[in-house]
Amino acid sequence: MTLYRARVLDTPDDAWPDDGDGLRAGDDVGLVVDDGVITERGPFADVRATHPGEAVIDLRDGWLLPGLVDTHVHYPQVRVIGALGMPLLEWLDRCALPEEQRLAAPAYAAEVASEFVGSLVAAGTTTALVFGSHYPGAVDALFTEAARFGLRVTSGLVVSDRVLPEPLLVTPEQAHADAVALAQRWHGTGRARYAVTPRFSLSAGDAMLESCGGVLADVPDAWFTSHVNENPAEVAEVARLFPDCDHYVDSYDRFGLLSQRAVLAHDVHPMDAELACLAARGTAVAHCPSSNSALGSGLFPLRRHLEHGVQVALGSDVGAGTGFSMFKEGLHAYFVQGLLGADGVALTPGRLLHLATRAGALALGLGDEVGDLSVGRQFDAVCLRPPGGTALDIGLRHADSPEEALGKIFALAGDADVADVWVGGDQISSGGLSRPLRRPA
Ligand SMILES: O=c1[nH]c(=O)c2nc[nH]c2[nH]1
Ligand SMILES: [Zn+2]
Numbered sequence: 432m433t434l435y436r437a438r439v440l441d442t443p444d445d446a447w448p449d450d451g452d453g454l455r456a457g458d459d460v461g462l463v464v465d466d467g468v469i470t471e472r473g474p475f476a477d478v479r480a481t482h483p484g485e486a487v488i489d490l491r492d493g494w495l496l497p498g499l500v501d502t503h504v505h506y507p508q509v510r511v512i513g514a515l516g517m518p519l520l521e522w523l524d525r526c527a528l529p530e531e532q533r534l535a536a537p538a539y540a541a542e543v544a545s546e547f548v549g550s551l552v553a554a555g556t557t558t559a560l561v562f563g564s565h566y567p568g569a570v571d572a573l574f575t576e577a578a579r580f581g582l583r584v585t586s587g588l589v590v591s592d593r594v595l596p597e598p599l600l601v602t603p604e605q606a607h608a609d610a611v612a613l614a615q616r617w618h619g620t621g622r623a624r625y626a627v628t629p630r631f632s633l634s635a636g637d638a639m640l641e642s643c644g645g646v647l648a649d650v651p652d653a654w655f656t657s658h659v660n661e662n663p664a665e666v667a668e669v670a671r672l673f674p675d676c677d678h679y680v681d682s683y684d685r686f687g688l689l690s691q692r693a694v695l696a697h698d699v700h701p702m703d704a705e706l707a708c709l710a711a712r713g714t715a716v717a718h719c720p721s722s723n724s725a726l727g728s729g730l731f732p733l734r735r736h737l738e739h740g741v742q743v744a745l746g747s748d749v750g751a752g753t754g755f756s757m758f759k760e761g762l763h764a765y766f767v768q769g770l771l772g773a774d775g776v777a778l779t780p781g782r783l784l785h786l787a788t789r790a791g792a793l794a795l796g797l798g799d800e801v802g803d804l805s806v807g808r809q810f811d812a813v814c815l816r817p818p819g820g821t822a823l824d825i826g827l828r829h830a831d832s833p834e835e836a837l838g839k840i841f842a843l844a845g846d847a848d849v850a851d852v853w854v855g856g857d858q859i860s861s862g863g864l865s866r867p868l869r870r871p872a
Pocket of ligand 1 (some may be wrong): 658
């Protein structure tokens with residue numbers, strides 16, 4: 432067992448009551464971690480009293496938060512972050528899709544997988560729903576690299592059978608066979624899970640979406656992810672391609688793809704009927720604010736999602752999104768809700784932390800395992816320790832309350848401040864330097 436002493440911020444409770452945001456702050460908390468799981472939590476003096484002889488790891492020079500959860504991030508796009516000035520379909524054509532074709536080469540894919548996983552760890556992201564590659568070998572490379580660090584990654588083969596460049600296309604039969612083979616290798620192996628992943632219904636016809644349903648039927652408890660309602664030109668094209676569908680969400684729903692094990696990214700331009708459908712299916716939405724701004728996709732209607740009872744979490748959407756930091760995504764979400772005026776939702780620091788941790792865990796069906804630092808959860812955590820003299824260091828030293836400190840963290844924290852990272856009790860980054868597990872989880 433290990434006994435930690437720390438200042439802890441987390442959000443185990445409902446983040447949306449009228450009179451609060453669920454932030455739990457402990458100034459001097461004792462956490463006992465046994466076999467990767469938090470077995471005791473309380474005021475340090477109390478926990479210490481029951482373990483008088485135990486060595487203490489004192490983290491009070493930093494701030495301990497739950498590991499961050501990214502519910503939408505593209506592995507093959509780590510090298511194209513920062514291509515600004517284009518709307519979605521032009522950006523896909525000119526930036527994302529040419530790069531994604533390079534992952535056909537195994538050596539290239541292995542390098543990108545290493546860069547991608549290293550970037551997640553550096554950002555303090557311990558759980559992610561990852562948009563994979565169009566190439567099975569590249570998806571293997573991702574799962575292999577994630578296992579080296581023990582990251583909780585849900586991912587899969589990206590499939591398309593129309594519209595995209597020919598090297599990214601596959602037949603529905605081949606897509607099914609490749610997906611099932613990958614799922615047999617990875618679904619439930621260590622912390623990996625498989626996600627059925629048509630790129631978007633714009634690039635997947637009826638037969639391909641049917642084959643996705645076939646994979647879900649063949650792989651018990653597999654996940655589903657795709658894109659929806661990101662950009663008006665995309666939405667119009669999907670409506671043209673699916674004349675019999677009521678709306679974009681229906682293009683997935685009529686193939687039985689939506690459930691509590693599904694996450695759709697963006698949903699910037701939903702109809703009320705689509706929100707009602709998502710709520711009825713229990714399907715979550717990954718809100719990707721920096722991507723929505725970078726591509727000019729629009730201002731996310733969070734209030735309408737919450738009013739309809741749709742679960743929302745945060746995604747970085749790298750590489751349209753502008754980096755891996757979930758703090759930056761939280762800040763961007765806050766900006767956007769502010770810009771919406773009366774239509775926006777007041778995102779307090781506690782709600783931002785909830786969106787970046789617990790909401791992601793819930794969206795990914797991992798709410799009993801990760802997302803906060805309660806007894807019974809896995810010890811997935813980040814310790815922030817900003818370098819001395821930086822604005823964040825100064826701000827945190829002068830913060831008058833935990834809320835104020837958390838606001839400064841969302842305003843200012845970046846990779847340089849993420850000092851230590853643990854997954855399931857294993858420390859995978861120390862002093863900002865990542866280190867793989869000796870034995871993959
Ligand atoms: O932001 C996005 N990034 C992508 O790679 C993509 N593919 C389809 N739709 C998409 N949206
Ligand atoms: Zn995306």
